[in-house]
Amino acid sequence: MLKIALLGAGRIGQVHARSIASHLDCRLAAIADVASEAAQKLAAQYGTQVATVDSIVDDRSIDALLIATSTDTHADLIERATACGKAVLCEKPVDLSLERALQCQATVAQTRKPVMIGFNRRFDAQFSALKAVFDKGEIGRAELLSITSFDPAPPPLSYLGGSGGLFRDMMIHDFDMACWIMGGAPATISATGSALVDPEVASIGDVDTAVATLTWRDGRIAVIKNSRRAGYGYDQRVELLGSAGLLSAKNVLENTLEKITDAGTLTAKPMYFFLERYMRAYEAEWAAFVEALKAGTRMPVTLTDGVAALACAEAATRAARTGERVAITSDMLGT
Amino acid sequence: MLKIALLGAGRIGQVHARSIASHLDCRLAAIADVASEAAQKLAAQYGTQVATVDSIVDDRSIDALLIATSTDTHADLIERATACGKAVLCEKPVDLSLERALQCQATVAQTRKPVMIGFNRRFDAQFSALKAVFDKGEIGRAELLSITSFDPAPPPLSYLGGSGGLFRDMMIHDFDMACWIMGGAPATISATGSALVDPEVASIGDVDTAVATLTWRDGRIAVIKNSRRAGYGYDQRVELLGSAGLLSAKNVLENTLEKITDAGTLTAKPMYFFLERYMRAYEAEWAAFVEALKAGTRMPVTLTDGVAALACAEAATRAARTGERVAITSDMLGT
Amino acid sequence: MLKIALLGAGRIGQVHARSIASHLDCRLAAIADVASEAAQKLAAQYGTQVATVDSIVDDRSIDALLIATSTDTHADLIERATACGKAVLCEKPVDLSLERALQCQATVAQTRKPVMIGFNRRFDAQFSALKAVFDKGEIGRAELLSITSFDPAPPPLSYLGGSGGLFRDMMIHDFDMACWIMGGAPATISATGSALVDPEVASIGDVDTAVATLTWRDGRIAVIKNSRRAGYGYDQRVELLGSAGLLSAKNVLENTLEKITDAGTLTAKPMYFFLERYMRAYEAEWAAFVEALKAGTRMPVTLTDGVAALACAEAATRAARTGERVAITSDMLGT
């Protein structure tokens, strides 16, 4: 039975608390949050205790930490926890600064402690099926990957200001998907973006609608499309053209009801947002972390994966600004 | 906080244990099972105690019972529990004998205690959406209802021998769906059945493939199709033609991946069986029971509904044997 | 080059005229219709001549006749044409009277001339694909067949009066589909019907919503559902459960556009009626007739098939009235 501590009792922390508590091999031993009320409430629901980060890190009986605090604390907490011998599952991104993430990667490497970055989409049933079928060779070699990722509604401008911009905050998930499916980071990135949903977004130097094109050294191509506002829900699709066919992971709809009337055929919308769509992915993510931890095998998403996604985001930000193709160099990947 | 006791720790009892334990307003206070080991194991998992049926029924602090024992004990347990002032959610069917079910219905009526019968499909997201859209009048008046219900694989002959036959054991779910959607029991039933999956089934006087046609006094018609073996999974569909359109609740597939190759377009199968397909329906069923109990409102599925489905099953069994249209009379419905 | 005469220049005659004229091996040599204006106009469009039935039948250069006149003339015209040595493709049904159709069957048998009955649905791309895949054994043995056949809107009462009733006029297509797919006529038929779309229909002894259940001697079952008014278009589906899978021929939609908004996902309706849905089937039907004629092989739909469908219709009409299962005897099939 693994003893787990949860850092962060916000919206995503609550999702993880449920996964930890319902896992047969885990005990949720402590919860820490700067907002003590949130921590208190969550601890009560799952019959566990509130603790400080310091006491958690120092508690030798704690096996692993799930870090779901604000982004600016991630790198520090990962370094502290691994230094104290704990395994870590940390929410994405590692940091908004590629430099800081590379530093964290180097520091953790010396502890040899397992760290997993929470790119939850890899554990979605549709995307993991796509990856598995592709890896079995059922559509031959990869040629052209397309990722569509639209949020239902934009976050408030106040959030966007500190988000690092669309490529670091939102498209980072898609960069990870692309690196994961294609089996490594791309060689170049081109990008373009506009503030179409809300012109105010332009005034803070950000975009809300964007396209990035990635190429690999062997000529393979990926296209990523993002919008902050699809309106109809969370649009999450991946499509991979291979030398022998096409794989396409479609949206998950709210239900399967179909109504046919004189107005046409009406079916449901995609599930509204990430909590609905990826609830099961979060459970599977936690299970994969526990399984790797118990077996002593490589984490399914590593800190290096987290760095690669961030490197893509940094390159895309630059590419969108200049209109030029930007190279991803090995020093950007820490490899 | 409601104190709940669970009778039956088998496969379906385990499903219910999870729903009870994770409901914020409930505490799983005791589990009873003739197989004490199963009860013990389940109790340990949810941090509760094993008890006897006698002690549970006598325990005045227990608010409600979930009965998930074998069918032949249902009516007795419902009567005992309600006599002792407890609310009951009992798995379907009430009994294999319509006569015994009618007796139970009459006995319970005098206690005025709430009893809900576990027709879980009413709580499936697809079917409840169909019912809700129909009730809002979006396809006008009902005309022709079609229910497809195929199991992935037949149960062993040994099970079938004591099952009461396909119409009572399997189609009873569909009879309940039909009565629920159409707003009351049908006036007549015709039926036919064959042993096509396994000829041995005929030797014990049962069928494994069957069709029943129901008519209502105002001319509305329903068709129910059953097979014990679809092979590809659990095929659960409902389609309703109304005066202004068609509603169709489709299967839920394992995932949304699509593979297009020279061989065609391949997508997933329906979820394999009832535990996969209806896992969320069981949770919603329990939530609906608790909600009605707390609010003191009418149970969403009543003992009378359980009797109606059984009356249909009895009529269909007779209709299949004789080739004649059988009337459903009010004394068969206990109304 | 075959010389073809067309009898009947009405709506369906016009469809056939196009098929004949555009077939590379055929010449549309003459058109006859009691309404001479219609014949005149159609002849002008295709650069051919108007003629009387008498002159056509007597014209030794005419190889084949396409009979698209009113139902009451079919049997007579088939007999006259075959007696004069011509091949015939005649629109369904052979006659409204099973007795008359059996007589025609016997008469024609003596001429040994090829007669094809125009059950156009067998030539629809979806249904012929279903039949071909089933015949290749891809879903094992047939067990349960379901046919859904809804018209978009009911014909006028005046038409219904002389139609022979829903089972003879509308469901006859579905009886043919069932006999074709299952490889022979059923052993029994049960049926029920109601006047739900228009209560006036009951006053003339007919129904507008109906279900028939067919069984074969070996236990296989088929269910046919008909409605005169689907509202949203022509609903034409066939589904076959086999021992190793399910085949399902879906509707053909007007286009493939999908609109996703906050209101849900909207796609097109089924094609509105038989001219849209079956336009290509009519072409394929004519091509199949010509091919069989040229090769001297058995017609793909025979007069015996036409009699079988009519026998089913007659049995279903009786079954709906009595509530009893009606047997299809070999004398009803003329075999």
Add this chain to the structure above:
Amino acid sequence: MLKIALLGAGRIGQVHARSIASHLDCRLAAIADVASEAAQKLAAQYGTQVATVDSIVDDRSIDALLIATSTDTHADLIERATACGKAVLCEKPVDLSLERALQCQATVAQTRKPVMIGFNRRFDAQFSALKAVFDKGEIGRAELLSITSFDPAPPPLSYLGGSGGLFRDMMIHDFDMACWIMGGAPATISATGSALVDPEVASIGDVDTAVATLTWRDGRIAVIKNSRRAGYGYDQRVELLGSAGLLSAKNVLENTLEKITDAGTLTAKPMYFFLERYMRAYEAEWAAFVEALKAGTRMPVTLTDGVAALACAEAATRAARTGERVAITSDMLGT
């Protein structure tokens, strides 16, 4: 009745011959082809005569020409025909050289004769429905357009050598779709391409897999994906994200049959290639030309549209080579 001459009796000329001959308002008066046998055969099939280009151009009774000859003859023939007062429907592209196309555009402008360029996809039922629904405002303002266009199999290298390259030969269709849907030519184009299907393609300086990103002055974005080899058929999809929803024109499948077995759910592939998929679009294209000609209204696809698509192709070719965003200037559009 319009008298039409067809120049070019090859594969696409044969498709147009059928459309012309079956149009009620047209007469196919003459066919010219450098391969006189092909012209002879086609003329025989439709009961018309073979002629030289010279005699056709000089024949004052000819109202319009359909030009379906090789690309290098298009501009000359358009200029000659319009100079002689004839209306023209010319297959795409106007020319492989933007300069020559601009010259042709200027020359024709002085004749004021109607010229339509054969971008057949605008007349496909799926895409024209998308355009119509968008124009009605049903998804608000356009934001992000995606076009997927994959051929089933690559043409021979010998063809590619003279094709002008993928952007001019294949993606030109998609550039026209983008300009048409977005209501004008883009301001910039970025592009990338690889030879993934066949490395030999790189040796002739071409690509077989490519992505282009287009932006409009107001920030709207379009992405176009091309592959010369999808294997499973002709993949032709368009998707438009608007401020109030998403429109998506899906592929047209060979039929609607679905087979569900233990291996999953199998449906048909997309129609194999452009003759299957766009057969009806070619008919509709011709009908639209005739309608505009008779009404004296603006052609639905103009020579200026043909120039715009070519300008995009030229810009994309340059962008792919340099990795830079290329501007589309007004002198490239001849406006």
